[in-house]
Amino acid sequence: MTTCSLPLNPVPGPRGLPLLGNLPEFGRDPLAFLTRLRDEFGDAVRWSLGARQSLFLSHPQHIAELLAAREHAYDILEIGWAFKRVVGQSVIMSKGEDWRRKRSLVQPTVRPRQVKAYAATMVDCARWAADRWRDGDRIDVHREMALITQRVVLRCLFGNDLGDDTGALAEAMNVAEHEIGAELRGVTLFMPGWVTTPARQRLRAAVATIDGEVHRLIRARSADPGDTGGGEPRDDLLSRLLSARDEDGRPLSPREVRDEAVTLWAAGHETTSTALTWMWHLLSRSPSARDRLDAELDRVLAGRPPAIDDYDRLTWAQQIVKEALRLYPPAWLLAAVAREGATLGGRRVPARTIVWCSPWTTHRDPRWFPRAGEFRPERWDDGSPDAVPDHAWYPFGGGQRTCLGARFALVEAVLILATLAQRFRLDLPAAEVTPRAGLLLQPSTPLPATLRAVR
Template identity: 85%
Template sequence: MTTCSVPLNPVPGPRGLPLLGNLPEFGRDPLAFLTKLRDEFGDAVRWSLGPRQSLFLSHPAHITELLAAREQMYDILEIGWAFKRVVGQSVIMSKGDDWRRKRSLVQPTVRPRQVKTYATTMVDCARRAADRWRDGDRIDVHREMALITQRVVLRSLFGNDLGDRTGALAEAMNVAEHVIGAELRSMTLFMPGWVTTPARRRLRAAVATIDGEVHRLIRARLRGPADAEEDRDDLLSRLLAARDEDGRPLSPREVRDEAVTLWAAGHETTSTALTWMWHLLSAYPSVRDRLEAELDRVLGGRPPTIDDHDRLTWTQQVVKESLRLYPPAWLLAGVARDGATLGGTRVPARTIVWCSQWTTHRDPRWFPHPAAFRPERWDADGPDAVTDHAWYPFGGGQRTCLGARFAQVEAVLLLATLAQRFHLDLPATEVTPRVGLLLQPATPLVATLRARR
């Protein structure tokens, strides 16, 4: 466990309302509120989310210590009924021995060696989309990116794109993500599960659609020949074949929870990240020119493969810098247990300790000119080393995102495949982020396609 050398000196933040605390101000504009805590109060600020006492961290040293100790000294924050309804008791919601067992079973399915096997699927899905595009067409960027990543994750997870059922499943997942994000910003976050609202009814229907299809696939696999799983190379088969150290498999319900979590995490996060990338590339033509020059030099007109990934260094830097400016996952939290400390200071039990990728990634102490899109920040031979956990779009510590490698490889290969063939020209207007479960553009980004000659 990391011991922080930077002392923690918490200060009180803005006064809140009785019972509600700072929830109204946080709910109106979470990004502005958290930035205010950092800029006006300091690196460790006490505030309240409704009735819950909170501590917001901005210094990477404290964030590093928090993330390293999340399993030992912090409980999972129960972030609302909607989120738990979707992901169930998957690895991201488990703790203790249950978490260790599930992580040991799920992690091998997304290790770098396994991710290599999905690279061809990633490129194929991007090429199919580009084959539909025509010079001069106008597209909703996020919708197009979501169609691609939805197909990638469904083929990687289930071995096919599910044919006619793909559309209904995609819509069900979109409803689930929207309801979760809305709940995060409102008082429904604290409502017990038995309280029914229109949004919760929509979520129940969406989860029923998702569960029906996932359980159908699980039953079909379990009814198949005993050696059939050995011939399959999708994530669902790997989850069903996994055994812990005692030889026990995941139960069908546990497989459902892990599969749906991998689906949700592997689809919308990457499509959101790619949407922001196209926005930034359109706004910074010199960055786009350098990207295209690299693609022409490395690929020579052919589609990329996993073997090209490490050679596409500027493409990787574009991805990293986009994730710095617009991290899809923008907030992390843990609930302190008895004995938790940060920077040598005791953290009262049950305090919610927060950190935000948005505010840390845009802190001028760690990133000069933080609002500027500068992929050269990530040059391997650059003069400025990035402070540990000043950049953490996938979290950190033992509970870092299991799909981080999958997501980064996917973003590089999809961007390379599409940028090789098209410019996506967007209007030169400011785009405001909309905060939900993920950080997405508040209004649709409509691009004009320009075929590269």
């Protein structure tokens, strides 16, 4: 467990409204509100989300202690009817012994050895997209990145079993992700599950589609595990979830498999496509970073498609990914609920306090990142004079509950970036793009780009 030597001295934040607390200001612009807490009040600020007392942390030492202590001193924040309807009781929502059991069953499916096996699929899906592109075409960047990552996650998670149902499942997931983000910013966050709204009706319909298709695949795969047709056993994530056994020999139930599969879909698809979208936006505004990427691709790949063995040598591509995740972390907000006896910085945290931290505000804090608002992948060069404190960069969380798919996401982003950048430059408008804080941190408007073939 990480012990923080920096004393915690919380101060009162902005005055809220009766019953709603600071929810209206938070809901209007969560990123501006959290930045205001950091800049106007300090590193530990008390505020309220409705009737719930909250504590917002901005110092990396306090954040490191919080993330390290989440499993034994904090509970999961069960916030939002929509989110729970979609992910169920997956590993990210479980706690205690149930969490430890599920983590032991799910973690092997995304270990480095398994990620290595999926690398060729990631490159194939990126090449499929590039083969469709033509010099001078106009594309919607986020849509194109989503098509690629959707293809990756479908093949890695389900194999090729979806067929004509791919579009319906993808659309249902898009609806679910949108409604989760909308609920997070509004008063429906506090409504009990039995209250019906148009948004909740849309979500119920989307979840019914997701459940129907995923359970169909589970039943079919359980009845006939089969092979890929070439004598090799199936090696997709769904097959691995179905074959996993805990130390007592127990498998995951069909419902548990469904919850983990849907969570892996959400984490492996929209999160990475969002990160890639921001990368193209940033590269389009930084010709020198793009030139250095071209030079690295020529040197490392010499015209051939990338493979998993190239990942460690594509250091500049990795730094681009890392810097994009700093400026635009898809998972922009983390929270936990203090149990009795929780402490931070040597100070007791009252039980049931919601403790928050935000990669968005920490990653853009000029104390830890000089010229924090600028896209500077070179800040991650080996030997850079600007050392980054521990937990000043944490797009995947930290501690025991760090994102299980972090390695998958990083490898996927680097290989897709390298594959596409070998063949095209994406010219985006120079205008500023405002991020929208929903379930993920996405551009608030479409990002059109003109394709320029690399000669």
